Amino acid sequence: MAQILSAGTPAPEFTLRVTPDQLLSLRDLQGKPVIIAFYPADWSPICGDQVTLYNEILPEFRRHGAELLGISVDGVWCHKAFMEHRRLHFPLLADFEPKGAVARSYGAYREGEGVAERALFVVDRDGVIFWSYRSPIAVNPGADGILDALERLPNRSERHGHAESSSHAV
Amino acid sequence: MATLKVPVTPSDHIQGPADAPVTMVEYGDYECAHCGLAHPIVKAVQRQFARKVRLVFRHFPLNQVHPHAESAAESAEFAGAAGRFWEMHDGIYENQESLGLPLLFALVGALGLSESDLREALTTAKYAPKVRNDFLGGVRSGVNGTPTFFINDQRHDASYAFDDLVAAIEPHLYARARL
Numbered sequence: 598m599a600q601i602l603s604a605g606t607p608a609p610e611f612t613l614r615v616t617p618d619q620l621l622s623l624r625d626l627q628g629k630p631v632i633i634a635f636y637p638a639d640w641s642p643i644c645g646d647q648v649t650l651y652n653e654i655l656p657e658f659r660r661h662g663a664e665l666l667g668i669s670v671d672g673v674w675c676h677k678a679f680m681e682h683r684r685l686h687f688p689l690l691a692d693f694e695p696k697g698a699v700a701r702s703y704g705a706y707r708e709g710e711g712v713a714e715r716a717l718f719v720v721d722r723d724g725v726i727f728w729s730y731r732s733p734i735a736v737n738p739g740a741d742g743i744l745d746a747l748e749r750l751p752n753r754s755e756r757h758g759h760a761e762s763s764s765h766a767v
Numbered sequence: 768m769a770t771l772k773v774p775v776t777p778s779d780h781i782q783g784p785a786d787a788p789v790t791m792v793e794y795g796d797y798e799c800a801h802c803g804l805a806h807p808i809v810k811a812v813q814r815q816f817a818r819k820v821r822l823v824f825r826h827f828p829l830n831q832v833h834p835h836a837e838s839a840a841e842s843a844e845f846a847g848a849a850g851r852f853w854e855m856h857d858g859i860y861e862n863q864e865s866l867g868l869p870l871l872f873a874l875v876g877a878l879g880l881s882e883s884d885l886r887e888a889l890t891t892a893k894y895a896p897k898v899r900n901d902f903l904g905g906v907r908s909g910v911n912g913t914p915t916f917f918i919n920d921q922r923h924d925a926s927y928a929f930d931d932l933v934a935a936i937e938p939h940l941y942a943r944a945r946l
Contacts, residue, residue: 646912652831654906684831736924739769739911 601704601716601731608633608720609702613690617673621666621688623724630663630727630750631720632743635705635713637734639671639679639689647715647737652685654740661747666690669713670697705731719746769909769922775823780852782813783821789939791820791932792917794827794905797839797859798866799913805927806860812932819940824856825901827913835866837898842871844894845885851878 602609608631612622623631636647648667651658658665667689671679676689692699697713700706705716717738719728728746732738771792775781793809795802813820826843828836839859846855858874859866875885888894905915909922916923918935925931 649829649832650906650911653829653902657903657906686831737911739909740906741769741772741909744907 601714601729602718602726604726604728606726608718608724608726609699611690611699611702613668613692613699614673615688615690616677621690623720626664627724628722630661630722630747632658632663632665632747633703633718633720634665634667635700635703635716635718636667636669637707637710637712637715638669639675648679648685648689649683650737650740652683652687654744655686657740657744658747661750663719663747668692668699670700670711707734717743719743719750721750769911771917771920771922772908773904779823779825780847780856781821781823782853784818785821787819787821789816789820789919789936790823791936792823792825794825794901794908794910794913794915794917796826796828796833796836796913797843797863798833798836799829800863801927802914803860803863805914806857808927808929808932811929812936815933816936816940820936825905826898827902827905827910827915828898829913835868837895838868838889839866839871840898840901841889841892841894842875842885844897845888846875846878846880848894849878849880851880854878 608623610623612620615621634647634651651665655665665687667687669689670692672693673691676691680689692713697706697711700713703716703718705714707714715732715734715736715738717730717732718726721727727750728742730738730742775790775792791812809822813822826840828840830837843852843855843859846852855874855878858877862870862874872882872885876882908917914927916927916932919939923932923935925935
């Protein structure tokens with residue numbers, strides 16, 4: 598099984614389709630912390646719980662100024678139907694063609710099954726991975742790890758040099 | 768393994784003795800079908816262990832998919848402020864198929880509480896901060912769906928089937944007995 602990219606690694610750039618006629622690039626969000634949630638598939642019961650949960654927690658993520666992106670190998674029309682069904686208020690990106698290329702670049706692709714791992718990344722304001730976690734494929738990882746990471750992110754003014762050492766209760 | 772980050776306090780809704788060897792904390796949503804299915808199972812677990820298990824219920828409404836979950840949680844808190852939380856809690860789960868404002872008002876009325884006070888409490892979101900506080904504490908503890916149970920502060924990752932809950936509780940009783 599591939600290792601997912603770890604803290605300190607620059608987050609690989611990507612541009613993916615977010616709606617049938619819109620693209621979104623990681624660099625569009627530079628200056629903000631970005632939460633990237635790779636997950637295996639729309640509609641599977643566990644993913645459903647995970648995205649529903651993150652949808653509810655979105656105000657907490659936004660309180661930290663963070664943007665949340667969901668990424669799976671499902672196509673845009675599938676994402677569109679899934680987002681409408683679950684009333685999701687954050688974008689789902691289609692890692693569809695070439696299939697799984699972005700997941701692969703983060704070490705979060707399952708070759709055997711042809712789907713993304715259930716992997717979480719918090720990318721800092723400078724585009725560097727600050728925290729990452731791969732959950733067992735059948736276990737919804739919850740959001741506690743993401744919130745812990747967002748709280749430990751250095752503030753903009755003191756972000757240079759001591760990413761892991763500062764701890765801010767917000 | 769995820770652990771409960773918010774300790775049980777007197778402001779929680781608690782059934783069972785404070786010195787029970789096992790505390791089972793449930794994070795639940797009144798509109799969640801799985802929570803509805805778990806409700807009689809939790810009752811059966813309480814009967815099985817009697818006063819050896821203390822039950823705590825905290826709110827975890829998934830409002831984007833369950834439009835009645837928040838008002839149900841706030842209504843349970845409203846009843847709780849009058850010391851009737853568990854009756855309201857049971858009433859909601861036992862009538863979950865008809866959950867909505869008419870049911871909540873009917874249940875409050877059946878408890879002899881004021882329906883107009885409930886209307887006022889819901890309109891002013893009087894109990895929303897308590898519900899949100901439960902929710903956020905659950906998030907920090909690694910609640911990853913509903914229902915999520917914590918048995919003596921450890922998240923129960925097996926199913927909520929009776930046998931799985933019993934199997935998770937029993938070791939805590941034996942551990943205590945050996946002391």
